[in-house]
Amino acid sequence: MINGELKLNHTIRWAMVGGGRGSQIGYIHRSSALRDNTFQLVAGAFDIDPLRGKEFGVGLGLDEERCYPDYKTMFKEEAKRSDGIEAVSIATPNGTHFEICKAALEAKLHVVCEKPMCFSTKEAAVLKELSEKNNRVVGITYGYAGHQLIQQARSMVANGDLGEIRVINMQFAFGSYAFPIEQENPAAKWRLDPNFAGPSFAMGDVGTHPLFLSEAICPELKIKRLMCSRQSFVKDRQLEDNAITIMEYENGAVANVWSSAMNCGSVHGQKIRIIGSKASLEWWDERPNQLTYEVEGKPVQILERGGGYLYEEAREEDRISCGHPEGLFEAWTNLYLRFAMAMDRIDSGKNIERKDFWYPDVEAGYQGVKWVEKCVESADNDSKWVEY
Ligand code: NAI
Helix, strand or coil: CCCCCCCCCCCEEEEEEECCCCCCCHHHHHHHHHHCCCEEEEEEECCCCHHHHHHHHHHCCCCHHHECCCHHHHHHHHHCCCCCCCEEEEECCHHHHHHHHHHHHHCCCEEEECCCCCCCHHHHHHHHHHHHHCCCCEEECCHHHHCHHHHHHHHHHHCCCCCCEEEEEEEEECCCCCCCHHHCCHHHHHHCCHHHHCCCCHHHHHHHHHHHHHHHHCCCCCEEEEEEEEECCCCCCCCCCEEEEEEEECCCCEEEEEEECCCCCCCCCEEEEEEECCEEEEEECCCCCEEEEEECCCCCEEEECCCCCCCHHHCCCCCCCCCCCCCHHHHHHHHHHHHHHHHHHHHCCCCCCCCCCCCCCHHHHHHHHHHHHHHHHHHCCCCCCEEC
16 A cells, blocks of 8 residues: 655656646646655756746746756756756657657656657667666556556466456547547647657557557567558548557467547547456456456456455555545556656666566557557558568
8 A cells, every 4th residue: 555655765856848738648747756755846848838838837836947948958957957857757749759758868867758659660669779778767658557457457367367368359439539629629630640640640649558558467468460440530630530450469369459539429438358268357447446357157246446355466556445436647646656666776776677567668668659550551551461
């Protein structure tokens, strides 16, 4: 149980690029990073508009001189200070992630980067190599992975409770883009412009979330090949607002991912169902405190977050006892705590064993980019099978 006692003996000096006033995702970054006193926000280049960014930073309580007009100035100026930043989060539109993440790693900073980490596997390989060379953490905010029942599912799969994994059924299919919302909403506008969003909308924006959940829950499964169909139902869109991907794994298991912004009436619509030879699990992000466990021939069981019957590792990050709902902010906070612990371990010269201590890292960022790239390759070639 997490109760506020300090987890690190040092607070990491932290900054943000993007996530300014009016941004969709900035506040959850700050709220999650700051909750456990592992990070301290000391600087920022919060906005594409320097003046608005400065006002915003001051409004957050920062020193005016540490509210910078852009990330390049921030990295340069902070490097001169004895109390300069040690880590940075990047919460800007997709098209800027690669250059900002690269500059941060070159400045020897630990990074938390929004998904997608970049646009191509070529770029992702550069970031992966840099993070390894400079021994810096890159955490990716696949935030749903911080829900404790995802850890429970991972433990159940590892312990054989489901038997051999055969099918994974995934979707992240919400509905608010079923009409041309981009004509009135700036965050929707850049998401549908390939210059800012990259080669995909629906798959890169939402499909990679359940994909990462499947990687976290079933780390042994490796994709062998995939095929994809993508389309935009709303006229004149350059990127897909809907896509269906089918995957085959090396061990013979199969999966599908429905990535969509067209699912009328669905508020969020992220689900993952894992079907084994003995039992199935299902998790839905709109009911994150419940995991459905269905054993062949027995009544359905609903496992509740915090329940005494869960695996111990699925209860370590509880912040309140069973029966009180936790939510997305807690899941993100759990991830930020893991990011901080990873940074601390590295800075104190310890190795990180991926098996025992996991978080969406640079490899997860790479895999997300690779998956989108392969899906686009398939979809744009008449949905042919593409080797992974
Ligand atoms: P947004 O358009 O609402 O906000 C973007 C913010 O970045 C604004 O404050 C803008 O002024 C600032 N900005 C833009 N360019 C900048 C630059 N060069 N330097 C400094 N600041 C800059 O975008 P939103 O929806 O917050 O998305 C940001 C990122 O977060 C995207 O990559 C998106 O994919 C990701 N995202 C991730 C989610 C998750 O669950 N992990 C959920 C929503 C968004």
